[in-house]
Amino acid sequence: MKRRHFLKSSTALTAAAGVTAPAIFSPLKAQSRQETLLVVAENTPNMMDIHGVGANRPAYEVSWNTHDRLMTYGVKKDSTGQDHYDYSKLEPELATDWNVTPTSATFKLRRDAKFHDGTPITAKDVKWSFDRAVTVGGFPTFQMRAGSLEKPEQFVVVDDHTFRVDFVRADKLSMPDLAVPVPVIMNSELAKKNATTADPWAMEWTKNNLAAGGAYKIERWQPGQEIVYVRNDDWKNGPMPKIRRVILRIIPSAGNRRALLERGDADISFDLPAKDFSDLKGSPKLNIVGTPVENAMQYIGMNVKQKPFDNVKVRQAIAYAVPYQQIQDAVMFGRAIPLYGGASNKAKGTNWPQVHGYKTDLARAKALLAEAGYPNGFETTLSFDLGLGAINEPLTLLLQQSLAQIGIKAEINKVPGANWRGELLKKSMPMITNTFGGWLNYAEYFFFWCYHGQNAVFNTMSYQNPAMDALIDKARFASGADYDAAVKGFVDMAFDEVPRIPIFQPLLNVAMQKNVTGYRYWFHRQLDYRQLAKT
Amino acid sequence: MLNLLLSRLATAIPSVLGVIVVTFLLTRLLPGDPAAYFAGLAATPQAVAEIRAKLGLDKSLPEQFLVYVQDLLSGNLGTSLTTGQPVTADILTRLPASAELTLLALFLAAAIAIPLGVLAAVKQGSWIDHLCRIVTTAGVSLPVFFTGLLFAYVFYYLLQIAPAPTGRLDAFLTPPPHRTGFYLIDSLLVRNTEAFWGALAQLALPAASMAIFSLAPLARMTRGSMLSVLGGDFIRTARASGLAPRTVIFTYAFRNAVLPVITVLGMVFSFLLGANVLVETVFAWPGIGLYAVNALLTSDYAPVQGFVLTMAVLYITLNLAIDLLYGLVDPRVRLDA
Numbered sequence: 041m042k043r044r045h046f047l048k049s050s051t052a053l054t055a056a057a058g059v060t061a062p063a064i065f066s067p068l069k070a071q072s073r074q075e076t077l078l079v080v081a082e083n084t085p086n087m088m089d090i091h092g093v094g095a096n097r098p099a100y101e102v103s104w105n106t107h108d109r110l111m112t113y114g115v116k117k118d119s120t121g122q123d124h125y126d127y128s129k130l131e132p133e134l135a136t137d138w139n140v141t142p143t144s145a146t147f148k149l150r151r152d153a154k155f156h157d158g159t160p161i162t163a164k165d166v167k168w169s170f171d172r173a174v175t176v177g178g179f180p181t182f183q184m185r186a187g188s189l190e191k192p193e194q195f196v197v198v199d200d201h202t203f204r205v206d207f208v209r210a211d212k213l214s215m216p217d218l219a220v221p222v223p224v225i226m227n228s229e230l231a232k233k234n235a236t237t238a239d240p241w242a243m244e245w246t247k248n249n250l251a252a253g254g255a256y257k258i259e260r261w262q263p264g265q266e267i268v269y270v271r272n273d274d275w276k277n278g279p280m281p282k283i284r285r286v287i288l289r290i291i292p293s294a295g296n297r298r299a300l301l302e303r304g305d306a307d308i309s310f311d312l313p314a315k316d317f318s319d320l321k322g323s324p325k326l327n328i329v330g331t332p333v334e335n336a337m338q339y340i341g342m343n344v345k346q347k348p349f350d351n352v353k354v355r356q357a358i359a360y361a362v363p364y365q366q367i368q369d370a371v372m373f374g375r376a377i378p379l380y381g382g383a384s385n386k387a388k389g390t391n392w393p394q395v396h397g398y399k400t401d402l403a404r405a406k407a408l409l410a411e412a413g414y415p416n417g418f419e420t421t422l423s424f425d426l427g428l429g430a431i432n433e434p435l436t437l438l439l440q441q442s443l444a445q446i447g448i449k450a451e452i453n454k455v456p457g458a459n460w461r462g463e464l465l466k467k468s469m470p471m472i473t474n475t476f477g478g479w480l481n482y483a484e485y486f487f488f489w490c491y492h493g494q495n496a497v498f499n500t501m502s503y504q505n506p507a508m509d510a511l512i513d514k515a516r517f518a519s520g521a522d523y524d525a526a527v528k529g530f531v532d533m534a535f536d537e538v539p540r541i542p543i544f545q546p547l548l549n550v551a552m553q554k555n556v557t558g559y560r561y562w563f564h565r566q567l568d569y570r571q572l573a574k575t
Numbered sequence: 576m577l578n579l580l581l582s583r584l585a586t587a588i589p590s591v592l593g594v595i596v597v598t599f600l601l602t603r604l605l606p607g608d609p610a611a612y613f614a615g616l617a618a619t620p621q622a623v624a625e626i627r628a629k630l631g632l633d634k635s636l637p638e639q640f641l642v643y644v645q646d647l648l649s650g651n652l653g654t655s656l657t658t659g660q661p662v663t664a665d666i667l668t669r670l671p672a673s674a675e676l677t678l679l680a681l682f683l684a685a686a687i688a689i690p691l692g693v694l695a696a697v698k699q700g701s702w703i704d705h706l707c708r709i710v711t712t713a714g715v716s717l718p719v720f721f722t723g724l725l726f727a728y729v730f731y732y733l734l735q736i737a738p739a740p741t742g743r744l745d746a747f748l749t750p751p752p753h754r755t756g757f758y759l760i761d762s763l764l765v766r767n768t769e770a771f772w773g774a775l776a777q778l779a780l781p782a783a784s785m786a787i788f789s790l791a792p793l794a795r796m797t798r799g800s801m802l803s804v805l806g807g808d809f810i811r812t813a814r815a816s817g818l819a820p821r822t823v824i825f826t827y828a829f830r831n832a833v834l835p836v837i838t839v840l841g842m843v844f845s846f847l848l849g850a851n852v853l854v855e856t857v858f859a860w861p862g863i864g865l866y867a868v869n870a871l872l873t874s875d876y877a878p879v880q881g882f883v884l885t886m887a888v889l890y891i892t893l894n895l896a897i898d899l900l901y902g903l904v905d906p907r908v909r910l911d912a
Contacts (some may be wrong), residue, residue, distance in 0.1 A: 296857065
């Protein structure tokens, strides 16, 4: 008996029992099913506002689909023929046209664009929103700064439909940074109405209310359970989306998410274990797409401020002891891009991440250890984030076994997810496995966070090397041959000094029904409903 | 009766105060730094410090406690960082979800367990007694999440009889307007039978798996209690006086045997309400247990405190209700004695 039959017969049953049946019948439902996308996810968004304190990754998805930005990124095909956003191409969203000079960028805004409440979108809304992003502190301010967008004076209203950004310095990330999820355009009048003196930017109100003009509106929001979006039929800032309604349901159990997809009840999901994606690859019913996550890697980090990892020979020894292939096969089920086993430790280009020359070679590892003065190995602790235990746990176990063969006794330390950030900030763990990805796909962006002597939290190795810093700083503002030389320089150095051992580049996996088309990979790794369609 | 009620309530006050202090301290002792967690991916020590100040975590413990108590007095349980909602609102939507499921499960369990227990005691050693033994042993030895997973697999995945385990209602149905928070009742109030059957269909599997688990203590307690009562002199007298077996069993024996069963019922209810996290996970049930566990995993203080406090108040109320029920069922029980 099918669910629909059950519902039908139960409706008949109630009708017989003398209760009036409502006028909702299955054909109508079937039609709405065709225009509705059912997304199943593990985690719930915690607000609608990407500027909010502690907005989580699912909240980025809400913000991305309900708000507009000035510009968006173009699209290209990746090597497998899948749609992939194109970071080299900025395309109009609210701005129809822009003119960039070395000192400023002037944007022409679309004249007929309106917010969800019908108010026209004007340059003062853009200024208010950007002022907010650089003022409220925390993540949004931080992300704006990555593009040298630092203070409200930089944002100028020329007239209602012309907006200018003045640059404080020539930074090639300024323009790309205006198309990331943070600089959203908000309805300033609506937000101001709901602001208080204690909360001039209406941060409280926007947690649960949209002041937006994007392609989707929110019809129903049940925190922790579901979000129902409806298309904004008056949207002007891009091609009209095909999907009328999007239902995002939170399904905490991974097994059930898989079952829902396999049974055809759910349309699309990111949140399955690597093994499930690997199993489902051959499924006739589902489409599995895995896109390498740009500028991201899983790595082993060693704290160079502590013995014995202050010795480069020890670090190299470990790099020769990592069981790379076993990790690739048994932990990732092949669904990752290997970053090991290249011909040499010389940079192969300016792309990042790229393969290094280390491979599993225990004899060599032993020899290096002996040279470093640890012929009998040593004892250490290997820590990982339990929040990502599905990958980290088997990975560390394999590494532990392999290290034991060269005499290193590594005790495994599982850190609860809630604790992990705090532990990273302390920079006291001797050896960890971790993952990191940068939104903007530039090698120097990654290195700025992860290798630079400013010692940001993601430089989990506390690696500080003035020669490397000089190259990173140079690459940030250089171009042409100078840029290439700088990037290759710091990549060589990173592989040779090896404070972090890249293992693999993860894939962003998605499973969807065969009739779902238009899926596009985005650097923010959330779903963009606007391009999806059901056939 | 009113005096009794008041004196019972008065004894509850110290427990509530204790719970407030203990939950406050416990959540502060938890490992993990919520500020670092919520500072997000691009956290710098400065960004973390900003967030810590925003959350009021840079204040001293007594100061934080004072703020907490003041908020409590104004009915404000704080804001959950995981859902971004006020904890009071979250609990008000989630408690009915758990309560609806638990009550239905308990009703199912009692409807099966009590007759089974009574029959097993009356016909001791018969096939029904063995059945009772098998059912109860199976019930306790099958953890709820296992039966839950098994049910979901068999009835949803393989047989397709059950609806998709996506929470309280099919994704394509609209939840009824919020009156009581119980979907079964709310949907009937607006005569939305589609939502009613939808909600009932979603309830069936999780309620059944919880019912199987709670069958065991209920059936065993009923059987044991009935056995001891049936061995009593007054039952022999009643039988000797030629009363119909039905009257002996139900009017005399069962009424006397029911007290401990009620106690167990109360215990099972309060246990299930907070402890069915696993069922809630398997069936994506937006209940209160899952809420508390998620909050705990992210060191999100406010919901954890709110949850413990709500549960404590609920347990106290439940115990009070059971005490009062004793008096009604068995007038010999004098509570003030």
